[in-house]
Amino acid sequence: SQQGEEDPQALSIQEGENATMNCSYKTSINNLQWYRQNSGRGLVHLILIRSNEREKHSGRLRVTLDTSKKSSSLLITASRAADTASYFCATDARTNAGKSTFGDGTTLTVKP
Amino acid sequence: DSGVTQTPKHLITATGQRVTLRCSPRSGDLSVYWYQQSLDQGLQFLIQYYNGEERAKGNILERFSAQQFPDLHSELNLSSLELGDSALYFCASSVAGHTNTGELFFGEGSRLTVL
Numbered sequence: 001s002q003q004g005e006e007d008p009q010a011l012s013i014q015e016g017e018n019a020t021m022n023c024s025y026k027t028s029i030n031n032l033q034w035y036r037q038n039s040g041r042g043l044v045h046l047i048l049i050r051s052n053e054r055e056k057h058s059g060r061l062r063v064t065l066d067t068s069k070k071s072s073s074l075l076i077t078a079s080r081a082a083d084t085a086s087y088f089c090a091t092d093a094r095t096n097a098g099k100s101t102f103g104d105g106t107t108l109t110v111k112p
Numbered sequence: 113d114s115g116v117t118q119t120p121k122h123l124i125t126a127t128g129q130r131v132t133l134r135c136s137p138r139s140g141d142l143s144v145y146w147y148q149q150s151l152d153q154g155l156q157f158l159i160q161y162y163n164g165e166e167r168a169k170g171n172i173l174e175r176f177s178a179q180q181f182p183d184l185h186s187e188l189n190l191s192s193l194e195l196g197d198s199a200l201y202f203c204a205s206s207v208a209g210h211t212n213t214g215e216l217f218f219g220e221g222s223r224l225t226v227l
Contacts, residue, residue, distance in 0.1 A: 031214075033215065033216075035216075035218075040200070040221075040223075041220060041221075042114060042116075042202060042218035042219055042220045042221055043155075043202070043204075043216070043218040044114070044218070045215045045216060045217070048214070048215060088155065090216075099145065099157050099160055099168045099170060100145075100157070100216060101157060102147075102154065102155040102157075103154070104154045105154070105155075
């Protein structure tokens, strides 16, 4: 099974609202990353948080990491219709020799 | 534009056939990763190469093979194709090769349809 699992699987909100997605993982990690994928396109890196960090910001994105609970959350504030996409967390486990393992993703729909 | 180039973008072939997917990483990136994305399996890591050598192996079938050439481009060979091999195949590259993967830069993918 995947190392990372996102929750919820799908999320639908109105423009201007905040969107929160969660990711849980199973083993110790070096870092955790969030990616975005527009339908049928390649994944785009959003943000990386290292295992010794608890929170990170990038524009309208806020990522938290709780290594004791093996979980992370991605918050998108003041969402826009253009934020409609699938969002994936990827974990770089300490025992996985450098490969990033992706979860199944959260599909976000932002209605104008 | 991520700087990672994948060809072909679309490929339709028949069961039992063999195809080759090609990837050119970002300039300066030494690592190339291959991922398979299908509706039922999600995004699955297949294999990683770093500076021409295999570095990590994931859920890659024996019918599949890959290599990275001296100019750092990579090819993924898929043989004896089955219907279930229909998927989007992504190549990604990064500077790093060891346990700290760092940011991955993805190509736009090659969509393989096996009929």
